[in-house]
Amino acid sequence: MYLDNFDPIYSCVIDYMHGICLGVCKQLLTLWFDKKNKSENFSFFVKCNDVNSFLSRIKPTLYATRIPKALNELSYWKASEFRNFILYWGIPILKKELLVVESALLLFVENYQVLYGERFMTLNVHQLVHLTDCVRHTGPLYVNNCFIFEDLNGYIVKHIH
Structure with a gap:
């Protein structure tokens, strides 16, 4: 896909894996459960x-398919494990009503900055503001992602000598 033909709707699909799963979800789980944050108000250590x-x-x-x-071992989790945490066995914080989710995310x-500090206010956190628009345009997150392509990239890399 050439950049001049790039459709911003597709960036939502890409950002789900890198921005949300490997970005925000990983950051929050680390902030909540890492020993170095155990004295913080937000810690669940x-x-x-x-x-x-x-x-x-x-x-x-x-x-x-992955056993959690x-x-x-958060530093060894794959994007699909963060996705599984969000969609299947994580604490259900998002309701199905898109307007409720949008308000909650906003x-x-x-x-976020008040809770975790300015240094953790990243682009990935900001992208959450646009997440419901992506769902409106492309459908639910669990059916619109690039995990299969990432797996195929790994397969291709293994076969290059």
């Missing part, structure tokens, strides 16, 4: 064992 116990009991479905790793982004 004391709940790590409970969450790890929950994750270890999960039996993946057809759509979520423990929170202390409020979340507005308060």
